[in-house]
Amino acid sequence: MSVRELVVLGTASQVPTRHRNHNGYLLRWDGEGILFDPGEGTQRQMLRAGVAAHDVNRICVTHFHGDHSLGLAGVIQRINLDRVPHEITAHYPRSGRRFFERLRYATAYRETVALTESPVDTDGPLAVTPVYTLDARKLSHPVESYGYRLTEPDGRRMLPDRLAAHGIKGPDVGRIQREGSLGGVPLDEVSEVRRGQRFAFVMDTRLCPGVHTLAEGCDLLVIESTFLDEDEALATDHGHLTTGQAARVARDAGVRHLVLTHFSQRYSDPEEFERQARAAGFDGELTVARDLTRIPVPKRR
Numbered sequence: 001m002s003v004r005e006l007v008v009l010g011t012a013s014q015v016p017t018r019h020r021n022h023n024g025y026l027l028r029w030d031g032e033g034i035l036f037d038p039g040e041g042t043q044r045q046m047l048r049a050g051v052a053a054h055d056v057n058r059i060c061v062t063h064f065h066g067d068h069s070l071g072l073a074g075v076i077q078r079i080n081l082d083r084v085p086h087e088i089t090a091h092y093p094r095s096g097r098r099f100f101e102r103l104r105y106a107t108a109y110r111e112t113v114a115l116t117e118s119p120v121d122t123d124g125p126l127a128v129t130p131v132y133t134l135d136a137r138k139l140s141h142p143v144e145s146y147g148y149r150l151t152e153p154d155g156r157r158m159l160p161d162r163l164a165a166h167g168i169k170g171p172d173v174g175r176i177q178r179e180g181s182l183g184g185v186p187l188d189e190v191s192e193v194r195r196g197q198r199f200a201f202v203m204d205t206r207l208c209p210g211v212h213t214l215a216e217g218c219d220l221l222v223i224e225s226t227f228l229d230e231d232e233a234l235a236t237d238h239g240h241l242t243t244g245q246a247a248r249v250a251r252d253a254g255v256r257h258l259v260l261t262h263f264s265q266r267y268s269d270p271e272e273f274e275r276q277a278r279a280a281g282f283d284g285e286l287t288v289a290r291d292l293t294r295i296p297v298p299k300r301r
Contacts, residue, residue, distance in 0.1 A: 002030040004197070004297035006222065006259065009038075009045035011289045013204075013226045013240075013262045014067055021045050021291050022067045023262060025222060026055065027199060029150065030131055034058045035075065036148070036201050036222075042071030043078050049292050053082040058089050058127070058134075062203040063145035064096035073106040080112045087114040091126055091136070093144040094119035120146050123210070137214050139205035141239040147203065147214045152196030162190040197297060203262060206239050207249070215253035219298045222289075223249065224262035229276050231264075243273045247280035256298045258282055261289035 009024030016022050022039025026046070033055040035042075046052070056079065061069050069092075079088060092100050097119055104115075118126060120136045127134040132150045139145040158173060166185050168176060176182040176190065200214040202223040215221050225247075226240040235242045241249075243260060250258040260273050267273075273288045287295055 003028050004030065006220065006295040006297070007049050007051055008259075008261070008289045008291060008293045008295065009042055009049055009051070011261045011263055011291055012039075012067065013224070013264050015265055016041065017265050019291070020263065020265075022071065023203070024071060025201070025261075026051050027150070027201075028055070029199075032057045032129075032131070034060060034134075034150070036060050037062055037068040037203060038071035038075050039067045040070040043074040045291065046075075049294075053079045054084050056084070056088060057086060059091070060134075060148045060201070061090070061092035061096075061100070062139070062147060062201070063093060063141060063143050064099040065143065065204065068203060069099065069103060072100070072103040076104055076115065077107070077109045079115070080109055083112045087116060089116045089118050089127070091118050091120055091134075091148070093146055094121040095144045137210035138208075139202070139210050140208040141204045141206070145204055147201060147205070147210055149198065149200040149214045149218075151198050154196045155194040156187065156191045157194040158191045166190060194300060197300060199297065204239055205241065206236060207241065207245055211241075211249055212253065215249050215255060217253060218250075218255045220257045220259065220295070221250055221253070221255045222259045222261060225260040225273055225277075226262050226264050228267060228272060231266075243276040244280040247277035247282040250284070251280065251282045255282075255284055257285040257287070257295070259287045259289050259295060 005028050007026040010021030012020035021041045023037040024042035025036040027034045035056045135149045136146045180187050198218045199220045200218045223246045225243040227235040227242045229242045229244040270288045
């Protein structure tokens with residue numbers, strides 16, 4: 001059975017707290033795993049969450065601040081120690097290549113796994129697979145930062161009543177799907193478009209066009225809300241979003257499930273993030289992320 005879920009490994013910004021590890025998020029998408037922003041301690045959080053090195057197929061780093069990348073050294077070495085049998089691809093801002101190389105080779109170890117570096121330096125597609133397209137969009141932060149968006153190709157949903165009306169049944173259902181028509185009946189007549197699912201990962205950024213593009217129509221949006229609304233000046237100065245800003249982005253983009261994360265250590269009451277998000281007008285499914293939680297991608301409409 002295919003699994004589509006987000007495993008939250010850490011939710012802290014800048015420094016970890018007693019209850020929040022540095023960032024780290026694994027998206028399970030059918031048989032593939034995409035690890036986003038492995039901050040310090042990610043390897044241990046993976047162990048606690050039941051995530052193995054073998055579960056990682058792709059690594060996506062938004063930018064090279066420590067809370068989003070210091071865990072790379074441990075994760076990469078663990079991947080090699082466990083002799084992961086498949087190739088792994090790493091995406092990160094090209095301007096931070098020297099940081100990636102330093103982290104990749106921070107200490108001596110034996111390389112046993114093919115790790116392909118695929119740096120990002122422009123908006124657009126990074127990878128096209130049979131089950132998703134991965135895109136990047138530039139964000140607005142003091143260092144170069146990119147957000148990521150995963151889009152499943154649209155499919156088709158067969159309509160039993162229309163199939164019955166045309167007398168199409170049994171093996172002929174598969175045939176019309178493969179060939180596009182059957183006995184003069186076009187596929188469009190007996191089916192409808194099944195919209196592919198959409199996921200986006202938006203970390204450290206001010207409001208900018210990239211934020212809105214990434215969020216548009218998402219089934220699951222993971223977005224930073226480092227500051228509460230009363231600290232908006234701080235958020236803008238440091239290149240971050242407030243809870244209200246993140247929630248309004250999700251509201252306007254038609255997001256189905258909003259996941260708020262990357263919280264400043266100055267706040268101890270997670271319920272305040274939910275209150276401010278609701279006050280901003282977001283009425284969809286909402287999760288204030290906690291370490292080691294699992295969040296399913298909403299089922300198709």
